[in-house]
């Protein structure tokens with residue numbers, strides 16, 4: 001399919017990558033043999049008796065749609081897009097793809113564009129569009145967003161819960177730091193120095209990575225993005241930081257498929273050009289890597305989609321595969337007073353990519369820290385989900401198990417790869433939450 005054809009298609013209508021015909025997910029639904037395993041894995045169904053669960057959201061809705069006279073059930077808006085059901089299904093039914101498509105259709109055809117729910121969801125899922133303005137005046141924004149009156153108005157007018165603290169905007173964004181530091185040219189110099197110190201050839205075009213930092217690392221937690229850059233340079237990688245948009249994860253979760261398609265198209269074009277030049281794509285957020293690897297190829301057929309998906313990696317995963325990360329950590333240490341015991345939560349999207357065990361396994365070799373896995377439960381926030389007033393209680397009920405296990409850990413520091421799981425962990429326990437890359441930065445660079 002040409003780019004022009006891809007552009008002109010109805011965004012809520014999936015098309016087959018090869019034939020260009022409308023994609024039919026019904027064969028996927030026919031693979032469902034109603035074992036209900038997915039329902040037992042669904043964290044929303046576990047705490048909300050009114051939520052019919054993934055088997056209904058996916059295969060059953062598609063079977064009903066076969067008759068062509070059924071609306072999408074509005075319960076699809078209560079699915080948090082945690083994607084745990086995908087992993088659970090023994091029959092490889094494309095559940096989250098069905099949910100994303102059904103949600104997009106529901107929002108397009110059945111949700112009023114003037115409703116409070118639509119306006120609120122559009123704002124929440126387009127955080128990356130609003131953040132540049134807010135981050136121009138970070139102190140003022142942080143002050144205003146922290147006021148009780150702002151929270152009250154947000155709750156009453158927008159349906160955004162007043163129970164949570166808005167995350168602070170950093171006084172300097174990651175990309176501002178990156179530009180001031182000298183961008184790609186500086187990164188190349190640092191990578192070359194590191195290679196020389198390691199006894200490798202200074203020039204090496206195979207060691208180049210393009211960083212997909214996402215919005216949150218850029219505007220709110222630049223320390224994570226800076227750690228990523230420093231750690232990769234330390235291993236001799238030149239880092240490129242191209243212009244990029246939100247990965248689309250919050251847009252998929254809210255059925256904003258037009259917005260998601262625009263963002264995905266921009267990202268795919270940008271990163272495919274770099275992959276063509278020999279770069280691999282690295283993400284520090286497991287939901288971003290999930291979007292680029294799984295959701296983009298499931299939903300889009302833009303030129304370069306498959307190439308980007310095949311060359312995208314989560315940061316630790318990449319270093320594990322390509323470097324002796326374990327060996328270097330075994331010879332290093334971090335200050336016990338800063339890290340010590342770390343209550344680690346594996347994000348659901350990390351589990352989907354088979355990455356849930358790696359942070360604990362790797363960091364266990366490091367002196368000065370003792371990561372403790374707090375179990376298999378979902379954190380419950382699922383991006384924008386836990387920010388909605390009507391979902392707040394569900395979100396906290398889901399998170400209860402994780403909070404309890406975190407509190408069993410003696411220290412008051414947590415660790416995770418997902419920025420919104422980090423928000424929920426902090427909200428439920430008051431713990432300071434770190435990213436594994438910050439631990440690597442402390443061990444291997446600083």
Ligand code: SF4
Nearest residue numbers: 032033035036038089
């Ligand atoms: S786990 Fe798969 S096969 Fe079983 S009910 Fe769910 S979708 Fe159907």
Ligand code: SF4
Nearest residue numbers: 042054079080083085
């Ligand atoms: S994506 Fe998560 S919340 Fe949605 S149906 Fe699947 S398991 Fe349940």
